[in-house]
Amino acid sequence: MTCRRIVLAARPTGPVGEQHFRLETLQLPALTDGQVLVRNRWLSLDPYMRGRMNEGRSYAASQPLDETMIGGTAGEVIESRSPKFAAGDQVVGMFGWQDHGISDGRGLMKVDTARIPLSAYLGAVGMPGVTAWVGLNRIIEPKAGETVVVSAASGAVGSVVGQLAKLSQCRAIGIAGGAEKCAYVVDELGFDACIDYKSADLGKELKRLAPDGVDGHFENVGGAILDALLPRMNAFGRIAVCGMIAGYDGDPIPIRNPAWILLSRLKIQGFIVSEHMQLWPQALAELGAQVAAGRMKYRESIALGLENAPAAFIGLLKGRNFGKQLVKLD
Amino acid sequence: MTCRRIVLAARPTGPVGEQHFRLETLQLPALTDGQVLVRNRWLSLDPYMRGRMNEGRSYAASQPLDETMIGGTAGEVIESRSPKFAAGDQVVGMFGWQDHGISDGRGLMKVDTARIPLSAYLGAVGMPGVTAWVGLNRIIEPKAGETVVVSAASGAVGSVVGQLAKLSQCRAIGIAGGAEKCAYVVDELGFDACIDYKSADLGKELKRLAPDGVDGHFENVGGAILDALLPRMNAFGRIAVCGMIAGYDGDPIPIRNPAWILLSRLKIQGFIVSEHMQLWPQALAELGAQVAAGRMKYRESIALGLENAPAAFIGLLKGRNFGKQLVKLD
Numbered sequence: 329m330t331c332r333r334i335v336l337a338a339r340p341t342g343p344v345g346e347q348h349f350r351l352e353t354l355q356l357p358a359l360t361d362g363q364v365l366v367r368n369r370w371l372s373l374d375p376y377m378r379g380r381m382n383e384g385r386s387y388a389a390s391q392p393l394d395e396t397m398i399g400g401t402a403g404e405v406i407e408s409r410s411p412k413f414a415a416g417d418q419v420v421g422m423f424g425w426q427d428h429g430i431s432d433g434r435g436l437m438k439v440d441t442a443r444i445p446l447s448a449y450l451g452a453v454g455m456p457g458v459t460a461w462v463g464l465n466r467i468i469e470p471k472a473g474e475t476v477v478v479s480a481a482s483g484a485v486g487s488v489v490g491q492l493a494k495l496s497q498c499r500a501i502g503i504a505g506g507a508e509k510c511a512y513v514v515d516e517l518g519f520d521a522c523i524d525y526k527s528a529d530l531g532k533e534l535k536r537l538a539p540d541g542v543d544g545h546f547e548n549v550g551g552a553i554l555d556a557l558l559p560r561m562n563a564f565g566r567i568a569v570c571g572m573i574a575g576y577d578g579d580p581i582p583i584r585n586p587a588w589i590l591l592s593r594l595k596i597q598g599f600i601v602s603e604h605m606q607l608w609p610q611a612l613a614e615l616g617a618q619v620a621a622g623r624m625k626y627r628e629s630i631a632l633g634l635e636n637a638p639a640a641f642i643g644l645l646k647g648r649n650f651g652k653q654l655v656k657l658d
Numbered sequence: 659m660t661c662r663r664i665v666l667a668a669r670p671t672g673p674v675g676e677q678h679f680r681l682e683t684l685q686l687p688a689l690t691d692g693q694v695l696v697r698n699r700w701l702s703l704d705p706y707m708r709g710r711m712n713e714g715r716s717y718a719a720s721q722p723l724d725e726t727m728i729g730g731t732a733g734e735v736i737e738s739r740s741p742k743f744a745a746g747d748q749v750v751g752m753f754g755w756q757d758h759g760i761s762d763g764r765g766l767m768k769v770d771t772a773r774i775p776l777s778a779y780l781g782a783v784g785m786p787g788v789t790a791w792v793g794l795n796r797i798i799e800p801k802a803g804e805t806v807v808v809s810a811a812s813g814a815v816g817s818v819v820g821q822l823a824k825l826s827q828c829r830a831i832g833i834a835g836g837a838e839k840c841a842y843v844v845d846e847l848g849f850d851a852c853i854d855y856k857s858a859d860l861g862k863e864l865k866r867l868a869p870d871g872v873d874g875h876f877e878n879v880g881g882a883i884l885d886a887l888l889p890r891m892n893a894f895g896r897i898a899v900c901g902m903i904a905g906y907d908g909d910p911i912p913i914r915n916p917a918w919i920l921l922s923r924l925k926i927q928g929f930i931v932s933e934h935m936q937l938w939p940q941a942l943a944e945l946g947a948q949v950a951a952g953r954m955k956y957r958e959s960i961a962l963g964l965e966n967a968p969a970a971f972i973g974l975l976k977g978r979n980f981g982k983q984l985v986k987l988d
Contacts (some may be wrong), residue, residue, distance in 0.1 A: 550916065572917045582912035586880065587902045590928035598920040 329356045332634055333396045333426035340381055344645060348381070349397070349638040356428060364413045364436070366421065366429045368403035371634070371655040372450035373641045374484075375571060388600075397425035397637075400455055402439075402446045403657075413438070420449045425637050427657045443620040451484050451652035452626040453616045459601040460488035460546070461611035463568035464496075466604070467597045468544035472497035475538050477557060480548035481522055482509040482627070484652035485570060488615070489546045490519045491624050498544075501537055503530070503553060505647050512650070517625055530556040541565075549573055551581040558588040569598040627651030632658070659686045662964055663726045663756035670711055674975060678711070679727070679968040686758060694743045694766070696751065696759045698733035701964070701985040702780035703971045704814075705901060718930075727755040727967075730785055732769075732776045733987075743768070750779045755967050757987045773950040781814050781982035782956040783946045789931040790818035790876070791941035793898035794826075796934070797927045798874035802827035805868050807887060810878035811852055812839040812957070814982035815900060818945070819876045820849045821954050828874075831867055833860070833883060835977050842980070847955055860886040871895075879903055881911040888918040899928040957981030962988070 330353050337350040359365055380391040380398055391398055401424070405417040410433050413419070421436045423429030439449050451457060470476050476493040480486040481502025490500040490513065502513040502522035510522035523533045534542065534556060541562035547554055550572035561567070574580060588594065618624035629649040631640035637655045644653045660683050667680040689695055710721040710728055721728055731754070735747040740763050743749070751766045753759030769779050781787065800806050806823040810816040811832025820830040820843065832843040832852035840852035853863045864872065864886060871892035877884055880902035891897070903911065918924065948954035959979040961970035967985045974983045 550920075554916070569920050572920045574917065580915035580917055582914045583916045584912045585910035586884070586913045587910055589926060590880075590899050590902045590930075593928045593930060593933065595925065595927040596919060597925040598923045600920075600923060603923065 329428070330354065331356050331426055331428040333424070334634060334637055335394050335396055336381060336391050337394070339383060339393070344378065344381065344642055346638050346642070351635055356430065359407060359409045359430065362410050362432050363408075363430055364405050364410050364433060365407040366401075366403045366419055366423065366431065366436070367406045368401040368423055368427050368429060368657050370402040370447045370450055371425055371637060371657055372400035372402075372454070373631075373637065373644050373649075373653040373655060374399070374456070375644065377641065378645055396423075398422070399424045400450050401429065402449050403429070418446055420454065425634065425655075427634055444616055447628060447652075447654055448619055448626065450654060451628065452488055452624055453612060453619050455601060456484035456652065457488045457615040458604075458608055458611040459570060460485045460492060461615060462601055462604050462607055463546050463570050463599060464489050464492050464544070465611075466607065467568035467595075467599060468546060468566045470496045470498045470544050473499075474543035475499040475501065475540065476544040476546070477501045477503065477534070477538070477542050478546040478548070479503040479525075479553045480571070481513045481519065482517075482651060483548065483649075484626070486546070486548055487513070487517055487626060487651065488624065491517055491618075493544075494518055494520075495618070495623070499538075501534075501542075503549075509650060512627065516627075525553065531559070534560045544568075546570060547572070555584050558583070558585060558592075558594070561588065561592050561594055563592050565592055565594050567594060567596045569596060572598075629653045631655045659758070660684065661686050661756055661758040663754070664964060664967055665724050666711060666721050666727055667724070669713060669723070674708065674711065674972055676968050676972070681965055686760065689737060689739045689760065692740050692762050693760055694735050694740050694763060695737040696731075696733045696749055696753065696761065696766070697736045698731040698753055698757050698759060698987050700732040700777045700780055701755055701967060701987055702730035702732075702784070703961075703967065703974050703979075703983040703985060704729070704786070705974065707971065708975055726753075728752070729754045730780050731759065732779050733759070748776055750784065755964065755985075757964055774946055777958060777982075777984055778949055778956065780984060781958065782818055782949050782954055783942060785931060786814035786982065787818045787945040788934075788938055788941040789900060790815045790822060791945060792931055792934050792937055793876050793900050793929060794819050794822050794874070795941075796937065797898035797925075797929060798876060798896045800826045800828045800874050803829075804873035805829040805831065805870065806874040806876070807831045807833065807864070807868070807872050808876040808878070809833040809855075809883045810901070811843045811849065812847075812981060813878065813979075814956070816876070816878055817843070817847055817956060817981065818954065821847055821948075823874075824848055824850075825948070825953070829868075831864075831872075833879075839980060842957065846957075855883065861889070864890045874898075876900060877902070885914050888913070888915060888922075888924070891918065891922050891924055893922050895922055895924050897924060897926045899926060902928075959983045961985045 402420045478486045478489040481504045493500040500519045502519045513519045513522040521537045545567045548571040732750045806828045808816045808819040811834045823830040830849045832849045843852040851867045875897045878901040
């Protein structure tokens with residue numbers, strides 16, 4: 329049996345291109361005792377993968393060259409020599425950009441697809457959903473009546489942040505790129521408002537839509553968006569930093585007026601969801617219940633076929649996706 | 659009986675000068691029931707006063723024009739029509755830049771000068787000491803063995819931060835301006851090291867003196883110092899923001915590379931000590947015990963005479979003081 333996979337062929341120095349990836353076909357070895365073979369049905373594409381493609385100091389190890397690209401996957405056990413799994417089990421794992429995976433069971437989680445679609449375990453009921461849950465509930469800690477802003481609001485993380493904020497009786501304001509995404513954020517996800525950063529004066533719109541100021545901000549982007557938020561934050565405001573872009577040429581984008589941190593006694597805190605594993609069970613249980621009950625909505629951008637993963641990933645980095653970016657591996 | 663006071667005569671648009679202050683002499687009214695008359699012996703000069711001299715949005719009300727400059731004072735009750743105070747009581751209060759004060763007792767605190775000098779209640783056992791205590795213990799939360807850095811290390815706040823860090827079994831590194839201040843910070847206050855930001859390459863020195871990184875930073879200055887600290891912070895580092903300077907012409911000084919907030923999962927939090935009144939009793943009790951036992955040292959810069967308060971304040975803003983800046987009102 330063969331396995332198709334995509335490896336990192338070269339490290340990008342500028343924008344990521346197809347030339348940085350390579351599709352390979354390998355022979356799969358026979359299973360040994362305790363192992364399971366999984367046929368991946370869905371591959372998750374996420375912005376964090378861009379950071380892994382670089383060398384150098386970061387919070388996580390670099391993606392090795394010529395190895396399978398890292399990534400979350402959802403699929404089905406097709407052969408098992410483990411007592412813990414049976415053929416037909418639906419599982420999520422971290423097999424990366426490949427259509428099969430062999431595991432001794434570590435890092436593999438059985439999921440129930442009776443009321444929640446398998447792909448949702450890579451989105452609202454998976455890592456992006458838990459990211460939203462942790463940043464909102466453990467850093468922003470929203471109280472009823474407060475105003476919460478989230479950037480990249482139509483994305484896999486941002487869409488959950490705003491819906492959780494609404495479920496916590498907060499006012500939720502999104503920031504997204506383009507009228508279509510903004511309409512979706514308000515009309516489908518139920519945010520109170522959404523600002524199109526591509527066409528609006530962000531500072532003015534924040535002032536108009538949050539005349540009493542902003543209490544919590546979930547930052548997925550950084551740069552000009554964070555700069556526009558700081559003066560609008562209320563005293564004792566909390567900013568959860570989940571994503572920070574760099575400038576076009578990779579140079580850092582400064583925070584222009586950090587004095588607001590003191591003037592408004594702000595808390596700004598960066599976090600990475602994989603360092604809060606103890607919160608995952610509670611977060612996944614709550615998110616799963618909301619999705620199963622239809623109170624938490626999500627949207628997916630689906631690329632078809634492993635060979636199209638690089639193009640879909642490049643599009644994700646450019647904001648071309650609309651909701652959670654997935655690759656369907658059929 | 660007369661009272662001499664200094665009022666704000668004009669708001670500075672650039673550097674503060676003597677022309678922004680005016681010395682006045684007023685008649686004191688007779689006391690009414692419940693009131694006390696205090697002869698102030700010490701006036702505290704603090705950087706926060708500079709912010710009050712501006713108009714516009716800040717965390718505190720502006721200092722009104724033609725009114726007594728705000729400020730902490732320590733002195734002696736010389737006449738009392740209150741059952742709570744007697745002539746001879748030593749008290750600290752907020753009478754501002756004047757040699758007498760009349761109060762109904764609110765905001766006036768009797769202090770014991772048997773083992774702690776009266777002036778210390780404006781420094782290590784007063785607002786600056788509590789500022790150090792709150793930022794260190796409630797935001798940085800140092801653990802034994804960690805490395806804590808503090809800027810303006812020889813000052814009223816910074817000197818307490820480092821000594822408290824040492825008492826918490828941490829490594830303490832100061833940043834101060836000039837060899838004399840640095841020698842004092844190490845030799846007298848017992849910090850492990852002190853960097854002279856005027857002569858050293860701050861980033862290199864931090865790397866040399868904290869080869870395992872920095873866990874907590876107490877920021878009294880901002881600007882280039884904060885920029886140099888960010889890349890040296892360890893994962894999950896905490897930065898308490900107590901002071902933030904602006905550039906020479908009043909323009910903000912940016913944080914050049916905020917990506918470190920995410921890369922190192924930092925917490926950066928601004929705070930103002932007057933918003934943590936519930937912590938003052940515990941902080942003052944602990945600080946008082948350390949000072950009385952000789953385990954907490956401090957240094958004072960003393961200007962003589964109310965008329966010299968403006969010049970002393972201007973010197974404070976330029977870093978000419980060495981330790982807590984006071985005015986002796988004899």
